[in-house]
Amino acid sequence: DIQMTQSPSTLSASVGDRITITCRASQNINRWLAWYQQKPGKLPKLLIQVASILQNGVPSRFSGSGSGTEFTLTISSLQPDDFATYYCQQYDTEGTFGQGTKVEIK
Amino acid sequence: EVQLVESGGGLVQPGGSLRLSCAASGFSFNVYWMHWVRQIPGKGLVWVSRVSPDGTSTRRYVDSVKGRFTISRDNARNTLNLQMDSLRAEDTALYYCVRGTTSGATIFDHWGQGTLVTVSS
Numbered sequence: 001d002i003q004m005t006q007s008p009s010t011l012s013a014s015v016g017d018r019i020t021i022t023c024r025a026s027q028n029i030n031r032w033l034a035w036y037q038q039k040p041g042k043l044p045k046l047l048i049q050v051a052s053i054l055q056n057g058v059p060s061r062f063s064g065s066g067s068g069t070e071f072t073l074t075i076s077s078l079q080p081d082d083f084a085t086y087y088c089q090q091y092d093t094e095g096t097f098g099q100g101t102k103v104e105i106k
Numbered sequence: 107e108v109q110l111v112e113s114g115g116g117l118v119q120p121g122g123s124l125r126l127s128c129a130a131s132g133f134s135f136n137v138y139w140m141h142w143v144r145q146i147p148g149k150g151l152v153w154v155s156r157v158s159p160d161g162t163s164t165r166r167y168v169d170s171v172k173g174r175f176t177i178s179r180d181n182a183r184n185t186l187n188l189q190m191d192s193l194r195a196e197d198t199a200l201y202y203c204v205r206g207t208t209s210g211a212t213i214f215d216h217w218g219q220g221t222l223v224t225v226s227s
Contacts, residue, residue, distance in 0.1 A: 001169065034213045036151075043202075043217040044151065055215075087151055094166055095141075095153035095212035 006098035012106040017078045021101045023071045023088035031067045032092040039084045108132040108216040110203045115221030128186040128203030136181040139206035144199035193225045
């Protein structure tokens with residue numbers, strides 16, 4: 001089974017900061033990686049697929065990169081609405097989520 | 107508007123069974139892969155199972171539920187089901203009905219609100 005590991009588990013940041021979340025796969029998944037945002041009490045929202053393709057309506061401050069086993073999600077200038085938990089998910093073989101990265105206010 | 111409405115959750119004893127259902131509307135149900143994803147409140151997401159649009163050619167499960175859970179769908183009624191047998195405490199979670207894609211890629215763009223399953227004596 002493919003394992004997904006995110007780091008850090010928690011990230012404390014301020015509005016306007018540039019932040020990066022890393023996701024590592026236990027084996028090559030090419031670019032079959034998605035990113036989701038989940039706020040407390042809300043449903044997950046698909047942000048990015050195929051490692052770097054933004055879903056319609058997702059602000060351009062979000063970007064994704066990577067291939068193979070290492071991927072990143074970057075928010076170029078953190079906004080108040082961005083404080084949430086972010087999950088990566090591989091879909092090369094079935095679907096495995098990372099454990100999540102909570103982005104909290106510093 | 108895409109709508110996914112789950113039902114069937116509840117409290118069940120270890121070893122018991124539950125059948126979850128999901129009523130889908132607002133899209134062409136019979137061309138989409140459908141999934142169940144679970145989440146322990148406050149914890150992470152776990153993909154549980156998926157079924158092909160025709161309901162028969164492909165059914166897949168996460169290892170921890172293989173042999174105990176069965177996914178099915180009724181395209182005439184736009185309904186997705188999950189039969190859960192031999193339930194364990196570790197199956198306790200919020201179960202989401204989730205729409206996948208028409209291509210088979212296991213990514214999720216619409217989620218139901220979830221139905222809570224609690225396995226406890």
